[in-house]
Amino acid sequence: MTVPLSFAGKVVLVTGAGGGLGREYALAFAERGASVVVNDLGGDIKGGGKSSSAADKVVEVIKAKGGKAVANYDSVEDGEKLIQTALDAFGRIDIVVNNAGILRDRSFARTSDLDWDLIHRVHLRGSFMVTRAAWNHMKNQQFGRIIMTSSAAGIYGNFGQANYSAAKLGLLGLANTLAIEGRKYNIHCNTIAPTAGSRLTETVMPPDLVESLKAEYVSPLVLWLCHEQCQENGGLFEVGAGWIGKLRWERTLGSIVRHKNQHVTPEEVRDKWDQICDFTNATKPASIQESLHTLVEVLSKVEAGERLGGNPTRGLASTTSAINPSEAVGKMIGEMTFSYTHMHCILYALGVGMSTKEPDHLKFLYEGHEDFSCLPTFGVIPAQVSMMEGGLANVPGLNIDPTRILHGEQYLELYKPLPTSGTLTSKSSIADILDKGSGAVILLDVHTYNNQELVCYSQFSVFVVGAGGFGGKRSSDQAVVTVPPPNRVPDIVVTDETTRDQAALYRLSGDWNPLHIDPAFAALGGFKSPILHGLCSFGFAARHVLKQYADNDVSRFKSIKVRFVKPVLPGQSIQTKMWKEGNRIHFECKVKETGAVVLAGAYIDLHPASDASTVSAETEVLQSDLVFAEIGRRIKDLGGELVKKVNAIFGWEITKGGKTAAQWTIDLKTGNGALHKGPYSGKADVTITVSDEDFMDVVAGKTNPQKAFFAGKLKVRGNIMLSQKLETILKDYAKL
Numbered sequence: 221m222t223v224p225l226s227f228a229g230k231v232v233l234v235t236g237a238g239g240g241l242g243r244e245y246a247l248a249f250a251e252r253g254a255s256v257v258v259n260d261l262g263g264d265i266k267g268g269g270k271s272s273s274a275a276d277k278v279v280e281v282i283k284a285k286g287g288k289a290v291a292n293y294d295s296v297e298d299g300e301k302l303i304q305t306a307l308d309a310f311g312r313i314d315i316v317v318n319n320a321g322i323l324r325d326r327s328f329a330r331t332s333d334l335d336w337d338l339i340h341r342v343h344l345r346g347s348f349m350v351t352r353a354a355w356n357h358m359k360n361q362q363f364g365r366i367i368m369t370s371s372a373a374g375i376y377g378n379f380g381q382a383n384y385s386a387a388k389l390g391l392l393g394l395a396n397t398l399a400i401e402g403r404k405y406n407i408h409c410n411t412i413a414p415t416a417g418s419r420l421t422e423t424v425m426p427p428d429l430v431e432s433l434k435a436e437y438v439s440p441l442v443l444w445l446c447h448e449q450c451q452e453n454g455g456l457f458e459v460g461a462g463w464i465g466k467l468r469w470e471r472t473l474g475s476i477v478r479h480k481n482q483h484v485t486p487e488e489v490r491d492k493w494d495q496i497c498d499f500t501n502a503t504k505p506a507s508i509q510e511s512l513h514t515l516v517e518v519l520s521k522v523e524a525g526e527r528l529g530g531n532p533t534r535g536l537a538s539t540t541s542a543i544n545p546s547e548a549v550g551k552m553i554g555e556m557t558f559s560y561t562h563m564h565c566i567l568y569a570l571g572v573g574m575s576t577k578e579p580d581h582l583k584f585l586y587e588g589h590e591d592f593s594c595l596p597t598f599g600v601i602p603a604q605v606s607m608m609e610g611g612l613a614n615v616p617g618l619n620i621d622p623t624r625i626l627h628g629e630q631y632l633e634l635y636k637p638l639p640t641s642g643t644l645t646s647k648s649s650i651a652d653i654l655d656k657g658s659g660a661v662i663l664l665d666v667h668t669y670n671n672q673e674l675v676c677y678s679q680f681s682v683f684v685v686g687a688g689g690f691g692g693k694r695s696s697d698q699a700v701v702t703v704p705p706p707n708r709v710p711d712i713v714v715t716d717e718t719t720r721d722q723a724a725l726y727r728l729s730g731d732w733n734p735l736h737i738d739p740a741f742a743a744l745g746g747f748k749s750p751i752l753h754g755l756c757s758f759g760f761a762a763r764h765v766l767k768q769y770a771d772n773d774v775s776r777f778k779s780i781k782v783r784f785v786k787p788v789l790p791g792q793s794i795q796t797k798m799w800k801e802g803n804r805i806h807f808e809c810k811v812k813e814t815g816a817v818v819l820a821g822a823y824i825d826l827h828p829a830s831d832a833s834t835v836s837a838e839t840e841v842l843q844s845d846l847v848f849a850e851i852g853r854r855i856k857d858l859g860g861e862l863v864k865k866v867n868a869i870f871g872w873e874i875t876k877g878g879k880t881a882a883q884w885t886i887d888l889k890t891g892n893g894a895l896h897k898g899p900y901s902g903k904a905d906v907t908i909t910v911s912d913e914d915f916m917d918v919v920a921g922k923t924n925p926q927k928a929f930f931a932g933k934l935k936v937r938g939n940i941m942l943s944q945k946l947e948t949i950l951k952d953y954a955k956l
């Protein structure tokens with residue numbers, strides 16, 4: 221049994237609650253503990269007359285059941301008075317259900333001014349007046365839930381309801397914008413198009429239907445949308461007969477009908493009509509930004525049409541994202557080399573805000589310093605080359621538009637401090653692809669080597685706007701995930717200014733996207749001015765943590781994970797809040813001037829101070845290391861035979877004290893088999909996570925793998941059936 225949704229402590233106003241749907245909502249809210257303002261003018265269905273009895277009766281019913289309610293008899297056009305009733309009786313207003321309504325159906329030709337105006341006054345203006353009166357109260361208390369009541373007549377049109385359809389769809393437009401303006405105050409606004417038997421519908425529906433389409437089938441949706449747990453915002457739902465469905469916009473790929481330096485002609489429109497109206501591969505734009513983006517894209521396509529000699533009238537289909545995960549996942553993007561000197565390290569340090577004003581920054585800014593070091597987050601610079609050079613768009617199965625890519629999250633793990641000069645080779649592969657509906661998330665794994673030695677591992681989470689909806693999964697065990705900070709005041713807060721030229725400086729480290737320097741380009745992307753690189757704020761935050769918790773000792777840096785939430789503008793100040801939990805430093809960054817969170821769910825893992833001079837994963841003494849060494853020897857001797865018998869790749873995560881202490885890959889699939897220590901760039905068929913101690917118990921035959929699995933000591937990802945072959949591999953070592 222799930223926990224019932226309670227509205228205890230919440231104050232709800234339902235307009236037009238004297239009968240029909242509104243009455244049902246009022247009763248349902250009251251039953252679940254809300255204090256309810258039952259508003260009803262008590263007029264006839266055409267908007268004439270007035271009486272207090274409708275609202276009073278509903279209040280009586282609520283009170284008789286032990287609920288809390290007061291009546292209000294004003295018209296919704298007097299919005300302030302309705303809200304005042306809530307404040308006078310209960311001291312606050314949390315939820316507004318705009319439900320009051322009338323009908324004045326006429327064929328369009330016979331619709332009078334009064335028919336038009338009255339409908340608009342009650343439905344559209346009434347909802348506006350009531351909601352505006354409640355808005356600031358909701359804003360101040362950082363909570364509000366609003367329902368607009370639209371209608372299928374508005375969505376689809378209906379004979380004889382021109383006035384009503386127009387007002388009802390007007391409510392959807394109102395709700396769309398309130399959802400955007402309210403979001404940051406936790407005010408959510410959703411729209412319903414209900415169907416239920418009531419006095420409004422008994423004139424148009426047969427009596428049986430009026431009887432069977434009960435109002436009580438609609439109220440549960442309204443209650444859920446108004447609950448504090450519900451995060452839905454800006455949604456439109458059809459509801460009735462015990463069914464609920466959600467609606468959204470769909471748009472054809474369309475066709476470009478303009479040629480560079482030529483007029484657009486109606487003939488071109490006619491000739492392209494089929495393509496303009498063809499819903500094959502239609503997109504589902506969900507915001508005005510997505511809508512505008514298409515136009516910006518078209519402008520550049522038309523412009524480029526002649527220069528590239530391409531066909532400027534082709535549809536957008538060729539550049540609209542199409543993703544096929546089964547083709548793309550696991551694909552290597554290729555090897556990229558990156559050569560650098562001390563100059564690049566220093567330039568990067570300046571780019572992320574280091575300054576000679578701070579004496580302890582000198583070790584990152586002066587190559588002659590006795591402890592000259594490269595900042596750990598510089599690791600993303602060689603790794604990002606694969607993205608910068610358009611590698612992603614060339615992967616088979618990844619037909620994506622590079623202009624729609626956003627950098628969503630970043631993970632970086634160092635296996636040893638970065639050299640201050642050298643040539644690094646990065647190998648990238650598509651670790652997984654997620655379908656987030658509005659877009660796709662591509663997880664790009666990059667392993668960076670110094671000769672043969674793995675130096676660092678990066679995971680870029682790349683969000684491709686509009687590329688979702690291909691029927692893929694929403695999460696992946698390949699993803700390194702963000703972690704919320706502890707629920708307490710931060711241990712340390714550091715504020716640091718970026719300069720007006722921060723982005724201009726940071727880009728010299730290799731991210732040449734004009735979005736960060738060219739005002740015209742930034743404006744096309746919807747920004748007031750060029751924005752700072754997300755990875756620049758990332759660098760700022762990382763050095764804040766490194767200074768506060770590791771005394772700027774780069775050998776203590778293990779890994780970092782962040783989610784990019786919003787951009788910083790050059791010149792703004794970055795405020796980093798930090799929480800220490802063991803060797804993990806959680807952090808969150810805000811823009812000081814606006815309070816906007818820019819980096820969230822972020823953390824840095826440090827090596828313990830005692831291990832500072834060496835990297836701990838290397839120094840940790842693991843009993844399992846001996847076993848793997850032995851397995852390695854066996855593979856050398858008997859590899860071919862084992863490959864035939866087993867034919868699988870096993871990944872191992874050995875943990876110590878709850879943290880990953882070693883990773884091994886036993887490849888008994890390719891060639892004569894191989895053993896590899898450290899993160900594996902390919903894909904294991906099955907990955908087993910087990911503590912060093914439990915691993916030894918299994919190996920020593922003290923427990924069998926199945927038992928360990930059911931006891932939760934051994935976790936298996938991937939092809940679980942293969943774990944049956946474990947015994948074959950491990951039992952030979954039981955003698956150890």
Ligand code: NAI
Pocket residue numbers: 235236237238239240241242259260261262263264265267274294295296297318319320321322342346369370371372413414415416417418419420421
């Ligand atoms: P209803 O007529 O039973 O309820 C509407 C209530 O609003 C009435 O009690 C009326 O006195 C009150 N009202 C009218 N003007 C008012 C004003 N100026 N100020 C305060 N109260 C006022 O109708 P029903 O069916 O319950 O409709 C509720 C809402 O759902 C309406 O907005 C209607 O347009 C909408 N709707 C209903 C559908 C249905 O199948 N019942 C279909 C689509 C939309």
